[in-house]
Amino acid sequence: MSATVLTVDDSKTMRQMLSMCLSGAGFNVVTAEDGADGIEKLKESEPDVVITDINMPIMDGFEFIETVRGGGFNARLPILVLTTESDAAKKARARDAGATGWIVKPFDPEKLISAVNRVAP
Amino acid sequence: MQLDSIRETYFAECVDQLAELETGLFTISSDGPDIETVNSVFRAVHSIKGGAGAFALDKLVSFAHVFENALDVIRNDLSQSSESRIDLLLRSADVLTDIVQAAKDDSEPVDFTEIAAELEKEFNLEAEPEEEEVAFDVVPISLDDLEIEVEENKNRFEISFAPKQELYLNGHDPQKIFRELMDLGECTITPDDSRVAGLERHDLANDHLSWTITLETTSLENEVQAVFEWVLDACELDIKEIETGSAADADFSIDDFLDDVSDLPEVEEDDPGLAPAPELDEGVSAIEAISEVAGIDDLSSGEALAGKPEAAPSPKAAETKEKPKTSKSIRVDSEKVDRLINLMGEMVISQSMLTLQVNEAGFASASPTGLALNELQTLTREIQSSVMSIRAQPIKPVFMRMSRVVREVCSATGKKAHLVLEGEHTEVDTTVIEGLSDPLTHMIRNSVDHGIESIEDRVAAGKPEAGEIKLVASHSSGKIVIEIHDDGGGINRDKVLSLAIDKGIVSPEAKLSDEEIDNLIFAPGFSTADEITDVSGRGVGMDVVRQSIQGLGGRVNISSIPGKGSVFTMSLPLTLAILDGMLVKTADQMFVIPVSSMIETIRLKSADVFQIGDQHMVFKLRNQLIPIVDVGPELGFADKRTQYDEGTVLVVESGNNSMSAFLVDSIVGQQQVVIKSMESNYARIPSIAAATILGNGRIALILDVEEIVSRKVREVPPQPVLDEIA
Missing domain, CATH: 2.40.50.180 (CheA-289, Domain 4)
Known part of the structure; x- marks a missing residue:
């Protein structure tokens, strides 16, 4: 059974893009529109990997990761941060929140897949 | 093909983001900055940039980047917002809109160097060296060329890897890191339990296994380093390159390790730190087992850590936190709605036919038939208004566009003016909204160009330098009324009258009221070449404006008070159906x-x-x-x-x-x-x-x-x- 990836991004473009790349590589893809929606989808779909944007309305990426790491979810769940912000401070903050790794936008599909594979079970 | 459709989605989304951007900036300019609005503005530019990167729209990315940095200054410190800065951001939003449009049409790129420089100067941004980010460039590589090297140039690395607790808490798994290393070449992984104290002094937070790994690979050191990219701060890592040739076998192989593991003492099931080692067949599961033995599994779940679950916000709490109100909406093809409205029209007709028949048949209104008919009439009316409301939209987007018009005309004429909106949430049928944009644009241009006086004249008249254009929408007895107020000089009636007489629009003897003189500007042939300016005169006179408003089933007129300003008043039907x-x-x-x-x-x-x-x-x-x-x-x-x-x-x-x-x-x-x-x-x-x-x-x-x-x-x-x- 192929792994399921949950993508959390407020931009429909990015969601479609991620879905296309990931499903092309054989992953099942579940999408969410913001952190709060991500939490809902996390409960429903129990993904193996999560990819989240940082800048989102309602619940941003940091808050989303903190919530997931706060308990009640698979604690070994890898969470990758997808963001155009490549600066160290953002990465550090994501890591502090509990992010597993990051992918810099614009992403190269191959790099995306290898990043997901790196943490997928 | 799929990329094309995503590209379409992207540009459709850009339209929304740009509207959000403009609305936000506009709100900031009128109500002052608040963090919610600034964030939404930032997010809009950010999303545009994100998508642009994916499609390698470099110009768009680079301008959005500067824009984003400028917004970041305000986002980090709201007091950095000022009227002139917001004005600059609004102009930047216009440029961004143009760049998006150019990217969409694949047309002549828009030159933004000037405004980008202005942004950098105004917001003290350091001009960054352009970061070359290549997106979606697929470079064909022939594997045949690479194979030649494979057997040569083998590097040997000794890696000491000691994960900290954070590594496990962030969803990392040493096993996966090893898996990656194994992909690079031949690996020997040796566990080191020296950091794991005896059970009686075991510290869950800090006692973890560490590993020494020898790796023989054709990869370079930075490639090996890259495997640990995400865990650099969450472990102690030392990667040493060992001279090749001295291929001394590691003194502890994975097989030895398997033997060792099976020798580990059995522990109690309920011990939170340790679990019994299961049977081990393969290296990989051995590592997994070691993780478990070292309490990694429980550690990383966070539950084993005293205080952790209580301290962290539970997902439940996050869930019940009040969400900002977002209206749920679906996108429906407007043709479907049009069809619904047509059908509804037919229904109204059949219902009145039925009423006629029932009345002619002599049923009393209190009879069961009469009552049922009455109910049907009520329902029809309700359905009718619900269906019409589907197509109704707030007039706000059209109004927002006008702020751009005001800015454009101001910069073309050297005047100062700002736009004030009232009643922008008034809902109007989409068909009316579509038809309203052009005449409204023209009237706004006219108001700034002909209505608002030059800065000097305004100051001389004791008015503030910047003129005010007020756009007001309201509902009034089944119609929508839109007013455009300006606080300019008002209509120069003598000039208008003499122009109208010159052009034969009115006879020299005619006695016209002030109102009639004002409305002469709508007369066909009133605007002519010699008074067409860059701005208002785009070959369209106010007569065309009147015609298009009339085409929408509406009316327009103007009233003016000399020295105080003018008001265009338009009244339009709520629907064209x-x-x-x-x-x-x-x-x-x-x-x-x-x-x-x-x-x-x-x-x-x-x-x-x-x-x-x-x-x-x-x-x-x-x-x-x-x-x-x-x-x-x-x-x-x-x-x-x-x-x-x-x-x-x-x-x-x-x-x-x-x-x-x-x-x-x-x-x-x-x-x-x-x-x-x-x-x-x-x-x-x-x-x-x-x-x-x-x-x-x-x-x-x-x-x-x-x-x-x-x-x-x-x-x-x-x-x-x-x-x-x-």
Whole structure:
């Protein structure tokens, strides 16, 4: 059974893009529109990997990761941060929140897949 | 192909983001900065940039990047916001809109160096060296070329890797890191349990296994380093390159390790730190087992850590946190809605047919049939208004676009003005909104260009430097009323009148009221080349504006106070699908007169009717004479009447305040009628705006009041009552 990836991004473009790349590589893809929606989808779909944007309305990426790491979810769940912000401070903050790794936008599909594979079970 | 559709999504999303950006900046400019709005503005630019990167729209990315950095300054410190900065950001938003459009159309790229430099200067941004981020560049690599090297140049690394607790808490798994290393080359992984103290002093947070790994690979050190990219701060890591050739075997192999593991002492099941080692068959599961033995599993779940679950916000708490109100919406093809509205129109017609039949059959309104019919009528009305509301949209997006128009005209004319919106949440039918944009743009241009005075003149008149254009929308008796106020100099009536006389629009003898003079600017042929400026004069005069408003079934006029400013007032129907009509009967025909253009109805008395010249009849309405439009003969359904002693007069007014007296045999009643276009079903007929189907299935024509009145007024100009005939 192929792994399921949950993508959390407020931009429909990015969601479609991620879905296309990931499903092309054989992953099942579940999408969410913001952190709060991500939490809902996390409960429903129990993904193996999560990819989240940082800048989102309602619940941003940091808050989303903190919530997931706060308990009640698979604690070994890898969470990758997808963001155009490549600066160290953002990465550090994501890591502090509990992010597993990051992918810099614009992403190269191959790099995306290898990043997901790196943490997928 | 799929990329094309994503590209489409991207540009569709850009439209929303740009609107969000403009709305946000506008809100900040009027209400001051608040973090929510600044965030949403930032997010809009950020998303545009994100998508642009994916499609390698480099220009867009680089401008959005500067824009984003500028916004970040305000986002980090709201006090950094100032009027001039917001103004610059608004102009930048315009440029961004242009760049997006150019990218979408694949057209000539927009030059943004100037405004980007301005942003960098204003927000003290350091000009960054352009970061070359290559997106979606697929470089074909021939594997054949690479294989030559494979057996040569083997590097040998010794890696010491000691994960900290954080590594496990962030969803990392040493096993996966090892898996990656194994992909690079031949690996020997040796666990080191020296950091794991005995059970009695075991510290869950800090005691973890560490590993020494020897890796023989063709990869370079930075490639090996890259495997640990995500865990650099969450472990102690040392990667040493060992000279090749001295391929001394590691003193502890994975097989030895397996033996060791099976020797580990059994521990109690309920010990949170340790779990019994299961049977081990392979290296990979051995590592997994070691993780478990070292308490990694439980550690990383966080539950084993004292205090952790309580300290962290539970997902439940996050969930119940109040979400900002977002209206759920779905996108529906507008054709589907149009079809629904058409069907609804048919339903209104069948319902009135049914009512007619029921009434003719003699059912009392209190009878079960009458009551059921009554209920059906109520339901139909409700469905009708719900269906119409689907197509209704707030007028805000159109209004927001006007702020850009104001800025453009200001920069072209060197004037200062700001736009104030009121009632922008007023909802209007989409079809009306679509048709409103052009005339509104033109009127706004006109208001800034001709209405607002130059800065010097304003200061001299004791007014603030910046003029104010106020755009107001409101609902008023089934119509939407839009007003454009400016606090400029008002209309120069002498100049307008003399221009109008020069151009033969009015006769030099004509005595016009102030209001009539003001409205001369809408007269066809009033705007001419010599007073067309860069801004207002794009080959369109105000007469065209009036025409397009009339095309929407609305009216427009202007009033002005010298020195204080002018107000354009437009009134438009809420929808173009249904009309509030007055059903009248004349010459055995039914006609519909839009209620919106009616002023009053009067019983015809022959004493009020006068003849002017050979054929023109006028009606005395209080102190003035207005032309009579005898509807039957006018449309060729009857001969001109000889006696004016029977019938009803409907006093109607056109958009430019000209009045006429429509003469009909009788009034049948007021009802909502579904508009059926003549043009699309038959052909345009002079004097007829559209048709409708009545309850009895017959067709009634809807009169084009504007056209008829303006024709009549040309033939018989309204005049004050002369003493002799009064």
